[in-house]
Amino acid sequence: MYAIIRDRGTQYRVEEGQVVEVALLDADPGSQLELGEVLMVGGSDSVKVGTPLVEGAKVLAKVLDTTKGDKIIVFKYKNKKRYRRRTGHRQQYTRIAISQIVG
Secondary structure, X not given: OEEXXXXXXXXXXXXXXOEEEEEOOOOOOOOEEEEOOEEEEEOOOOEEEOOXXXXXXXXXXXXXXXXXXXXXXXXXXXXXXXXXXXXXXXXXXXXXXXXXXEO
């Protein structure tokens, strides 16, 4: 069984037992989450598509930890003006493990 969930504008296709990195959540490691914005639930024989959400469907997940993504270099440059700026950024993520899909 799989589900397509929406978390703050980003959609994820998740299955039970899968580990997913989502944008940083305000949750402690080891705590349980309930993701209620389920757009679609599918299985081996049937598919339920929401309009826009599937009624009564939810995804239960456990917070594993928080991590940082790869570093992104931002380089600004203006030709012939001696203007150069180099900065970096590392996005923070929360790793969650999908424990159950209730459809």
